[in-house]
Amino acid sequence: xxxxxxxxxxxxILASLADGEKHGYAMMEDIERFGGVRLGAGTLYGAITRLxxxxxxxxxxxxxxxxxxxxxxxxxxxxxxxxxxxHSVWKTVQRRLRHV
Amino acid sequence: MRRWILRAARLYPRDWxxxxxxxxxxxxxxxxxxxxxxxxxxxxxLTMQFSRRVGALKTIAALSLAGGLLALAASYSVPPRYVSSxxxxxxxxxxxxxxxxxxxxxxxxxDRFIWLKMYLTGRDNLLxxxxxxSLDLYAEEQQQLPLxxxxxxxxxxxxxxxxxxxxxxxxxxxxxxxxxxxAVVRMLERELQEQNDVVNRETAANWxxxxxxxxxxxxxxxxxxxxxxxxxxxxxxxxxxxxxxxAGSLLLGALLLFVRRRPKLALRMAVCGLxxxxxxxxxxxxxxxxxxSKATMRLTAPLNPAQYSGLxxxxxxxxxxxxxxxxxxxxxxxxxxLTRPGIAADxxxxxxxxxxxxxxxxxxxxxxxxxxxxAIAVEMIAELQAKYGATRMEFDKHLEEQVRxxxxxxxxxxxxxxxxxxxxGVLTTHYRLLYTFAGAxxxxxxxxxxxxTSMNGESSLSL
Numbered sequence: 001x002x003x004x005x006x007x008x009x010x011x012x013i014l015a016s017l018a019d020g021e022k023h024g025y026a027m028m029e030d031i032e033r034f035g036g037v038r039l040g041a042g043t044l045y046g047a048i049t050r051l052x053x054x055x056x057x058x059x060x061x062x063x064x065x066x067x068x069x070x071x072x073x074x075x076x077x078x079x080x081x082x083x084x085x086x087h088s089v090w091k092t093v094q095r096r097l098r099h100v
Numbered sequence: 101m102r103r104w105i106l107r108a109a110r111l112y113p114r115d116w117x118x119x120x121x122x123x124x125x126x127x128x129x130x131x132x133x134x135x136x137x138x139x140x141x142x143x144x145x146l147t148m149q150f151s152r153r154v155g156a157l158k159t160i161a162a163l164s165l166a167g168g169l170l171a172l173a174a175s176y177s178v179p180p181r182y183v184s185s186x187x188x189x190x191x192x193x194x195x196x197x198x199x200x201x202x203x204x205x206x207x208x209x210x211d212r213f214i215w216l217k218m219y220l221t222g223r224d225n226l227l228x229x230x231x232x233x234s235l236d237l238y239a240e241e242q243q244q245l246p247l248x249x250x251x252x253x254x255x256x257x258x259x260x261x262x263x264x265x266x267x268x269x270x271x272x273x274x275x276x277x278x279x280x281x282x283a284v285v286r287m288l289e290r291e292l293q294e295q296n297d298v299v300n301r302e303t304a305a306n307w308x309x310x311x312x313x314x315x316x317x318x319x320x321x322x323x324x325x326x327x328x329x330x331x332x333x334x335x336x337x338x339x340x341x342x343x344x345x346x347a348g349s350l351l352l353g354a355l356l357l358f359v360r361r362r363p364k365l366a367l368r369m370a371v372c373g374l375x376x377x378x379x380x381x382x383x384x385x386x387x388x389x390x391x392x393s394k395a396t397m398r399l400t401a402p403l404n405p406a407q408y409s410g411l412x413x414x415x416x417x418x419x420x421x422x423x424x425x426x427x428x429x430x431x432x433x434x435x436x437x438l439t440r441p442g443i444a445a446d447x448x449x450x451x452x453x454x455x456x457x458x459x460x461x462x463x464x465x466x467x468x469x470x471x472x473x474x475a476i477a478v479e480m481i482a483e484l485q486a487k488y489g490a491t492r493m494e495f496d497k498h499l500e501e502q503v504r505x506x507x508x509x510x511x512x513x514x515x516x517x518x519x520x521x522x523x524x525g526v527l528t529t530h531y532r533l534l535y536t537f538a539g540a541x542x543x544x545x546x547x548x549x550x551x552x553t554s555m556n557g558e559s560s561l562s563l
Contacts, residue, residue: 024127040140041105041127045120046148065126 009047014079023066102133111145163353171345180333182278184285187325188269201410211401212319217262226251278330285327296321372547373540380539384532391470393477395521399459400514427487477521488515
């Protein structure tokens with residue numbers, strides 16, 4: 001699990017795209033809405049670049065200047081793995097908190 | 101502020117801007133434009149540039165290291181070479197009390213060294229070394245190559261070296277067996293002494309015959325440092341291997357990075373380069389075959405008491421060369437040489453005469469027919485000797501008739517043929533390679549310039 005999981009731009013973008021394809025600005029707005037984090041344009045596109053290089057998201061063809069992105073099957077798998085890890089940590093923390 | 105953010109976005113790598121530039125610009129147009137956004141874009145652009153450069157440097161460094169290590173490993177497959185060397189002193193010895201001109205003696209020593217070097221590195225002597233059963237040199241190579249070729253290789257690859265610095269003469273031989281290397285230098289040492297004695301005797305006899313007096317000088321060769329038994333092989337070959345390996349890997353690394361970063365441009369350059377090379381090779385086919393014939397002549401030191409005492413001037417090749425060039429290479433004389441029966445050549449060739457060393461003259465003839473190239477060289481040599489003889493006599497016309505006749509022997513500087521004109525050396529291959537290379541270079545440059553022009557056009561539209 002990434003130590004900055006909840007603010008990791010890559011996870012946030014994957015989480016945003018899990019809801020459907022979006023272009024850069026739509027992702028920025030969505031992430032602010034559900035994560036409470038306002039990503040800078042540079043941070044957003046730095047993360048998009050890395051996600052595309054990993055093959056976890058793909059760009060869709062568009063005539064618009066704004067290009068929509070979609071999460072790939074590998075991206076879904078990766079996001080699920082991260083969620084499982086987070087869930088396992090969450091359960092452990094819950095169990096331990098009961099004994100405090 | 102938006103304008104500043106877009107300017108900061110120009111700090112992203114070029115290939116990144118080519119892919120994401122347009123949509124990034126659209127995002128900047130929609131998102132809040134403030135100083136935080138400006139800082140964010142600047143920081144991420146610079147980080148991307150830096151990480152890519154570091155990545156490229158790491159790739160190149162890793163490739164260079166691998167190349168260097170591979171070359172080092174490969175260098176161990178080459179047998180080590182041991183160099184044995186010996187040093188001699190060559191000095192003139194004055195017999196009796198007759199004064200000698202320093203210039204005369206210096207020239208005599210030069211002449212002796214040139215002669216001895218030519219003898220020791222000459223075909224006959226090298227063949228004798230190769231045939232010596234006690235040395236048994238290049239046993240494996242002798243199974244594959246004729247002895248004559250091996251002798252040529254010995255001379256060309258620098259295995260045998262004979263150099264002079266002032267009075268010191270250094271002789272060395274490089275071989276994979278250190279004891280054999282030493283044995284060869286010992287053999288060269290014996291030959292050097294023996295041949296020097298032979299030339300001393302012949303020169304003395306010539307002088308006596310010409311001037312009826314005993315010769316007042318001779319050349320002495322003394323061993324200063326005997327042939328050594330090298331303890332360790334030379335390392336230079338290994339370092340050359342490693343340097344070549346690193347340089348090759350650096351080039352390969354740079355090329356790979358270039359192809360990875362600019363695949364389209366690399367492909368265009370490769371295609372244009374290939375087309376250029378084909379065009380260059382095609383043009384080179386229009387050039388007729390060229391052959392070169394080379395001959396070497398030398399101006400011998402004179403055997404003359406007047407010059408020995410400084411009463412008559414000595415002449416050098418540097419003095420003679422402009423005179424001879426004017427006489428031989430003038431259009432009228434060249435036409436005469438080229439139109440001689442048996443030659444019948446046109447003016448498409450190249451004829452040259454140049455001073456290779458103090459008293460060494462090199463004649464080069466390049467022509468489309470190897471036999472004609474050699475025939476022209478032979479003709480030039482005959483002309484040179486005739487014209488030199490006539491001019492030399494004219495130069496000394498103030499001297500007595502008897503002396504002038506004697507000059508025709510070894511009494512004066514004589515222009516001798518040292519190496520017969522060769523008839524090999526095809527130049528066409530070099531020309532073809534040159535044209536092909538030039539074509540490829542032009543093709544690559546063309547692709548690069550066109551790409552640059554098109555990029556300049558595009559960059560005004562987006563980031």
